[in-house]
Amino acid sequence: MRTTLYIARRYFFSRKQRTVINVISWISLVGIAVSTAALIVVLSVYNGIGQVTQTLFNSFDAPLVVQPAEGKTFHTSQINLDALARMEGVATVSQTVEENAWMTYRHNQAIVTLRGVDEAYHRVTGLDTLLHEGIYRLADTLADPAGDTTLVNYLLMGAEVYYNLGVRDVSNLPVAIHIPKRGTALGLTMQQAFNTAYALPGGNFYIQQDIDNRYVVAPIHLVRQLMDYGPDECTQLCLALSPGANTARVKSEVRQLVGDGFRVLDRFEQQPIYYKVFRSERLGIYLILSLIVLISTLNLMASLSLLMMDKRHDIATLRAMGMPRRQVRRIFRIEGVLIASMGVAAGLVVGFVVCFVQQQWGIIKMGSNFVVSAFPVAMRPADFLLTTLLVMALSTLAVLFAVRQSKV
Secondary structure, rough: HHHHHHHHHHHHHHHOOOOOHHHHHHHHHHHHHHHHHHHHHHHHHHHHHHHHHHHHHOOOOEEEEEEEEOOOOOOHHHHOOOHHHHOEEEEEEEEEEEEEEEEEEEEEEEEEEEEOOOOOOOHHHHHOOOOOOOOOOOEEEEEEEOOOOOEEEEEEEEEHHHHOOOOOOOOOOOOEEEOOOOOOOOOOOOOEEEEEEEEEEEEEEOOOHHHHOOOEEEEHHHHHHOOOOOOOOEEEEEEEEEOOOOHHHHHHHHHHHHOEEEEEEEEHHHHHHHHHHHHHHHHHHHHHHHHHHHHHHHHHHHHHHHHHHHOOOHHHHHOOOOOOHHHHHHHHHHHHHHHHHHHHHHHHHHHHHHHHHHHHHOOOOOOOOOOEEEEOOOOOHHHHHHHHHHHHHHHHHHHHHHHHHHHO
16 A cells, blocks of 8 residues: 555656646646635535525514414413513514505505514514614604694515605605405495504615515504404514524424414424525535536546556556556556545635635625625535535546546
């Protein structure tokens, strides 16, 4: 083994002469290094983009939600809210009511998903930190000169809903909210067919297109009034978790507390399509980049084949000295693996440096119309391990095939 390793190293590192074969070997090494670095950089950037998108979803979706297993609504009296709030790992419990609504403002209209939330909602999601215009408030009490007070409700709209309705700034002109009356036949007039309420535009938020173009956040008492719900009726409970809490453990304990009549969903289960698409896209990117790695291994096969042709006199000498054929082939297998290993090592270093520089200084920008100014990067040890295994596996197969097909 030492003899074959020594000869393989001499073939690659020998400085006595530089031939075309040596140049091709170095090109193979560079090709493997570049493809390895590309895998690391692309996967890390995709991880970063995924983290940004998930963070935006997380600002609107609670870590855990409790929904009825059957039907649309439930009464909070069916759940021991005090025990739920005191449960280890649960930081905040918020009630929400969600329903589709028709909104009109001046001559514009939109069909939206109206989410009624209580005062604890911003502590569950962090929506108050993502307002583009306005301030986070759901209701306010105003007093007139006579001393009478009026409750004013406010709406926080997704940016696309906000602009589609024609609200160009925080306005004193109220938005009309219409929801069909429950349990009645379709009336001939608006008053007969719809429950209607009015609220002022309080601001808009940028989160994610699917959220921005359909969601409007309103005070929960307003939505309950529109839906003719009772004061303790809601569609789901949103739970915020304590820092460091184990989501799976808390989810299991909450499920035991609420019983079989309710479902407990984490963020992956609340947005199943998004997470499935994200994983599928990531797998697709990995497979496409694997083809690039495969192409780079063809250079390795070519360089090994040319090297074996160039060293045919050395091979004849070694065979004459009594070296078995399998040991001669081992020299070139080691040579190929050596080139691949150095290429992978160099690619991992280059990929790490590129990602680290982008992570620290954000050199490559995304533009002014994006949530983040520079391409986000998130390096994961698993990506480095998978990349190493993939490139080394393909390179090793290429080496074995090239040596096996040779006449050595």
